[in-house]
Amino acid sequence: MATAKTWRARIRKATEDAGTYRPFFDMPINALADVLARKDAAMDLFEKSGGQTVVAHTNKAGATNLEKNPCLRVVEECEHTALAYWRELGLTPAGLKRIIEESMKDAAPVSALDKILFDLEGIGEE
Numbered sequence: 306m307a308t309a310k311t312w313r314a315r316i317r318k319a320t321e322d323a324g325t326y327r328p329f330f331d332m333p334i335n336a337l338a339d340v341l342a343r344k345d346a347a348m349d350l351f352e353k354s355g356g357q358t359v360v361a362h363t364n365k366a367g368a369t370n371l372e373k374n375p376c377l378r379v380v381e382e383c384e385h386t387a388l389a390y391w392r393e394l395g396l397t398p399a400g401l402k403r404i405i406e407e408s409m410k411d412a413a414p415v416s417a418l419d420k421i422l423f424d425l426e427g428i429g430e431e
Contacts, residue, residue, distance in 0.1 A: 306345040312338035316394070325395030325404050337390035344383030351376035 307315070316334045320326035351374060358377055363369045392400035 306349050307342065309335075309338045309342040312341045316341075316396075319396055320394050323395050323401060325401065330394060333390055333394060337387060337394070340383050340387050340390065344380055344387065347376050347379035347383065351380060 313334055316337055317326060317331075320330060320334070354374070354376060358374055359371045360374050361369050362372045388397070391397050395401040395404040
């Protein structure tokens with residue numbers, strides 16, 4: 306089971322490897338690390354409790370019903386939340402594509418002179 310500190314390092318490295326890391330991503334990275342550490346803890350508890358996906362629950366009226374294991378629900382909620390963070394940090398294919406497209410929009414337009422110079426540079430390469 307990884308700690309939030311371990312997750313922070315892994316996530317930061319993943320964003321650096323993807324080329325999407327920015328210092329202002331540290332807060333979302335910390336939040337994602339906490340979510341993933343919580344998911345790991347819930348998964349550990351789920352496995353230690355027998356790994357049953359459905360458990361018996363007795364309500365206030367004394368009736369016993371089957372319900373999804375609460376630990377499994379926490380794991381699934383954390384995974385859903387984490388996916389949103391992964392996407393925003395550019396660590397999914399769609400998220401990375403969106404970040405790349407946005408950075409291309411923000412890039413300065415290429416002037417006509419730059420285009421001509423670029424074309425001239427390629428002339429002697431053949």
